[in-house]
Amino acid sequence: LCFGWIDSTVKTLDEEHTMQRFTPRKPGSSVSQANRERLKWLMKQERIHPPVKKAVKEIIKTDFRFPDDILQAIREDALAWKNFQGFSESYKRIRIAYIDGARKRPEEFEKRLANFLDRTRQNRLIKGFGGIDKYY
Numbered sequence: 001l002c003f004g005w006i007d008s009t010v011k012t013l014d015e016e017h018t019m020q021r022f023t024p025r026k027p028g029s030s031v032s033q034a035n036r037e038r039l040k041w042l043m044k045q046e047r048i049h050p051p052v053k054k055a056v057k058e059i060i061k062t063d064f065r066f067p068d069d070i071l072q073a074i075r076e077d078a079l080a081w082k083n084f085q086g087f088s089e090s091y092k093r094i095r096i097a098y099i100d101g102a103r104k105r106p107e108e109f110e111k112r113l114a115n116f117l118d119r120t121r122q123n124r125l126i127k128g129f130g131g132i133d134k135y136y
């Protein structure tokens with residue numbers, strides 16, 4: 001990310017080897033909320049390669065908007081809402097964006113929302129992939 005590239009998921013080749021592809025990001029391509037949070041962190045750490053800083057600044061300046069229906073579902077559960085208020089803003093953005101990303105698949109959307117509500121009621125963070133927890 002710090003060089004303006006995107007990575008694929010790690011694939012296991014055998015017991016000792018894995019592979020991962022790195023590809024230059026296409027101009028105008030979408031950026032996940034998880035990667036936006038990673039980029040914000042990398043920018044604060046001054047780890048963005050100078051030639052891509054301008055592009056990264058454009059990516060991270062976009063404000064995240066919490067969908068009203070998802071917030072309403074959390075508010076309707078008093079314990080979940082109380083616990084949600086204590087979570088970091090980056091965690092909230094990543095998790096809500098993940099739920100919202102399934103909006104075109106209603107069953108998956110409901111499954112993700114229910115899981116989030118359940119974990120939030122328990123005041124437990126959902127562990128992420130690719131070390132995303134570091135950015136919470």
